[in-house]
Amino acid sequence: MGTKAVKIMETVLRDGHQSLLATRMRLSDMLPVLEAMDEVGYDAIEAWGGATFDTCMRFLNEDPWERLRTLKRHLKKTPIQMLLRGQNILGYSHYADDVVREFVLRSVENGVSRIRIFDALNDVRNMESSFKAAQEAKAHIQGALVYTISPYHKVSDYVQLAKKLADMGSHSIAIKDMSGLISPYTAYELVKALKENVKLPIQMHSHCTSGMASMAYLKAVEAGADIVDTALSPFAESTSQPATESLVAVLKGNERDTGLDSDKLNKLADHFRVVKKDLIKAFELNAAIDIDPKVLSFQLPGGMLSNLLNQMKQQGAEDKYPELLAEMPRVRADLGYPPLVTPTSQMVGTMATFNVMFGRYTTIPEPIKDMVRGKYGRLPGPISDEIRHKIIGDDKVIDYRPANDIKPQFENLKKELADKGYPNAPIEDVLSYAVFPDVALTFFANRAK
Numbered sequence: 121m122g123t124k125a126v127k128i129m130e131t132v133l134r135d136g137h138q139s140l141l142a143t144r145m146r147l148s149d150m151l152p153v154l155e156a157m158d159e160v161g162y163d164a165i166e167a168w169g170g171a172t173f174d175t176c177m178r179f180l181n182e183d184p185w186e187r188l189r190t191l192k193r194h195l196k197k198t199p200i201q202m203l204l205r206g207q208n209i210l211g212y213s214h215y216a217d218d219v220v221r222e223f224v225l226r227s228v229e230n231g232v233s234r235i236r237i238f239d240a241l242n243d244v245r246n247m248e249s250s251f252k253a254a255q256e257a258k259a260h261i262q263g264a265l266v267y268t269i270s271p272y273h274k275v276s277d278y279v280q281l282a283k284k285l286a287d288m289g290s291h292s293i294a295i296k297d298m299s300g301l302i303s304p305y306t307a308y309e310l311v312k313a314l315k316e317n318v319k320l321p322i323q324m325h326s327h328c329t330s331g332m333a334s335m336a337y338l339k340a341v342e343a344g345a346d347i348v349d350t351a352l353s354p355f356a357e358s359t360s361q362p363a364t365e366s367l368v369a370v371l372k373g374n375e376r377d378t379g380l381d382s383d384k385l386n387k388l389a390d391h392f393r394v395v396k397k398d399l400i401k402a403f404e405l406n407a408a409i410d411i412d413p414k415v416l417s418f419q420l421p422g423g424m425l426s427n428l429l430n431q432m433k434q435q436g437a438e439d440k441y442p443e444l445l446a447e448m449p450r451v452r453a454d455l456g457y458p459p460l461v462t463p464t465s466q467m468v469g470t471m472a473t474f475n476v477m478f479g480r481y482t483t484i485p486e487p488i489k490d491m492v493r494g495k496y497g498r499l500p501g502p503i504s505d506e507i508r509h510k511i512i513g514d515d516k517v518i519d520y521r522p523a524n525d526i527k528p529q530f531e532n533l534k535k536e537l538a539d540k541g542y543p544n545a546p547i548e549d550v551l552s553y554a555v556f557p558d559v560a561l562t563f564f565a566n567r568a569k
Contacts, residue, residue: 126376127163127347129201129323130364132392133191134166136355139327141396143175144403147187149395153388154194160384162198163347164234167191168227169202173210174556177563179403185230185548192231199233199260205462206239206247207523211555212463214496214522216529217249219554224253226548236294238264240464243497244284245521251288262323263290267297268419268459270452272500275306275313282318292321292347297336298461299415300329300359307336311343321346327359331411334362341376352385354392358409365389418448419460420469428469432477440476447472454507455491456499467491481510494518529554 137145150167157165168188176184191200207214209223224235235254239246242265254261263285265278282293293314295302302310307324314322324340324347326333337348349361356363365385368378400407418425432438451472458464467487474483490496492503492511495518508517518525533554537545542564545553552560 124346124376125379126341126345126367126371128364128367128378128380129164129166129347129349130157130160130162130352131166131349131361132352132355132364132388134168134170134172134203135349136351136360137399138171139351139360140355140358140407140409141399141405142403143171144179144399144405145395146180147182147190149399150191151194153391154191156384156388158195158198160198160388161380164199164201165195166201166203166236166349167195168200168232169204169210169236171210173552174559177552177556178559181563181566183548183563183567184552185226188227188231200231201234201236201262202227202232204235204237204250206237206250208240208246208463209250209555214246214526215554216526217523218528218530219533219551220249220523221253221256222530222547223551223555224250224259225257226551228254228257228259230548232259234260234262236262236264236296238266238294238296238461239497240266240461241458241497241499242266242281244281244288246497246523247285247288248521249523251290255289260291261289262292262294263288264294264296264325266459266461267295267302268299268457269301270457270500272457273459275310277500278310279313279317282314282320286318286320290320292323293318294323294325295340297324297326297333299419300327300331300333301416301419302326302336303332304335304339308339308343311340311345315344323347323349325349326361328357328362328411329359330413330415334366337362337367338370341371352389352392354389354396358411418445419452420448420465424465424469428473431473435477437477443476444472447476451475453501454503455488456501456503458491458499463487464491464496481507484511489515492517495522497522 133150137143173184176182176187207220209215209220237247237250251261265281285293295310311322322345324337324345326336350364350367351361353363353365365382368380368382368385371377428444429441432441451468460468470485471488489512492508493515534550537550537553
């Protein structure tokens, strides 16, 4: 293990407010402190991708591309990092290779330096296109391992996955624990194994949903993790990341001291504390999200559990909620243990709800059929013949990269947009339309006013 300083990626401008305040932070909330953030010495600032793109247009009447360009003008030293869902870009379905390529090239051209690329199923075939494009754009590529717990997700499986991502051209590897499931000792074991097998920097990303993330970070650091994702305290903890200031304080004077200045961080936190109060008021948000260790058994993000309960109430079936909680893990096992992250978490939740309300696999949503047909990629574990037959009958299961079936889309999208009254739209607008068509059209109309 090296004695190098631990580096910090700050998530307050993306995952921090996405996790706690529904991604509602506006560019105007960020502007006053960007220069000060640039002086901290962060390894990177995560400020784009994830749900920011959609929310900018849908709720804030902001152009996500314009936000990125503005951030870049103020962050002259610190790399801007984004989160990208591989072939899904930032949406919920697969896009054609030409759209993926264009999106990645434009993201880098407009200010992104580092791209964390993941696939919900950890199927590297769904990451090939974005990797190639990121190489072409000369961006830093961070291949991500989506962390989950199942018989098909052992430390050795993650090491194999990391080796594949290294062979594909990753410059660093992220452990992406979106539901806060990783225990401190597993974090230690996993980071140690990755450091021994892959000669790349290892970055740790978790959420405090189960209450274990800060402890997991400390063990990861002890095992040699190079970089950790933290959020300034007003946007930290509960369903977000551990607090930046706290981790810096923990490591102070230790051989892995971050070297960051606590006074600078405290001033930034003061600013974001005011921003948080303002956002809660402006958007009538609830920021009091409890830690919920039950996530360890359901593995479902907390917000989703409350949504499912509400849906059952509307159907007059809330007495079946305990059944639903028992059905979740069964459905996940039936479907080959997909990690539960967008969009698979929503799909498994819906399937479990249908099973409890209408009988097991009698009513089957189309996305579930597509998942079993291999349209989302390779599932981690096997599906029994019986379950497969119940869901898709005798339909063929594909064994190749799903995006091979998607014809180029970019020129058609340009034409569509022209037909809708935007004949000379910049490429960025075409891409906004590609990923969120309805939202983008509403936004373009408002912007024209």
